[in-house]
Amino acid sequence: MVPGATDDRAPAPDLPTFLARIEGxxxxxxxxxxxxxxxxLEVVQDAMMKxxxxxxxxxxxxxxxxxxxxLQSRIRDWHRRRSVRNRLRDWLSPFLDDEEEDAMARVPADPSWEPLRRLxxxxxxxxxxAALAALPLRQQQAFLLRAWEGLDAAEAAAVMGCGVASGKTHYARALEKLRVGLEDLR
Amino acid sequence: MSNTRDEDLIRRAGASLDRSVDALDPATRAALAAARRKALGQGAKSAWRWPGFAAPAAGLAFALVLALGALLWPSTAPLPGATPPALAEAEIEVLDLLAVQDPVELVDEPDFYLWLEGELAEEGVPHAG
Structure with a gap:
């Protein structure tokens, strides 16, 4: 078991219980x-339905x-669609309103974090x-699956749909970036 | 790379992420519960499906019922060589009336026919009826 992994991963007795446990x-x-x-929310609901x-x-x-x-497949699909939309927006940008928009301003605040900030x-x-959100998608997935979900290298690679070596590389790079980014807090 | 330091980072990160789940706001929790109910409800609706062989089997059963019905239904056609039943006098008259092509008012006045027959007999015309 990877340190940091929680112990609510035992098989659930039924599907509603399983979904209730994992949805958060x-x-x-x-x-x-x-x-x-x-x-x-839409990505999670799609994954549940599937x-x-x-x-x-x-x-x-x-x-x-x-x-x-x-879930990871749905997330990758979402990123692909967004990449296409962004490319299209860039291509059309000369014909659209040229008002500059800060990319970070498009990311809404997450109210779920407000109570946490008081801890x-x-x-x-x-x-x-912030550091996790800034990671490239594959590194983010690798870190969350291995460090948080407690999957081993082979399991995480299978979930991510990549080779074990590639998954290990993503995880190592994610760890390195987080280590550097959070260095002063440790 | 220091494994101990990485393990400490991973432990703190996991604990922090767990707390973030515990601290989800009520609106997000409600939205997740609604998504779960929708997924489970949709699953219940589609849980029972016609098996793949059901449609051909139903078609075959329907065809068999039709074939049995055609075989067992009492036939009104006379069997070959059978004598058709004799019709009663009244039935023949009804059939004659139904088959007549003349205007209906003539059919309704049998006295006219009696008079015409008498006239034709007096003139020596053979009976046409």
């Missing part, structure tokens, strides 16, 4: 990846890796959130 974590992962509350539709008859021990795989470790959490 899934939302946080989707929120880091999308930077938007509504987009994150799991219920296609895999509800599977053994409960399979639900978690299946759900994480679906003793609030400063670390704020910095961690």
């Amino acid at each position: 974590r899934a939302y946080r992962m989707a929120r880091f990846a999308t930077g938007d509350r509504d987009e994150a 799991l219920v539709q296609n895999y509800s008859a599977r053994d409960p021990s399979e639900w978690r890796p299946l759900f994480l795989t679906i 003793e470790d609030g400063q670390f959490s704020i910095r961690l959130e």
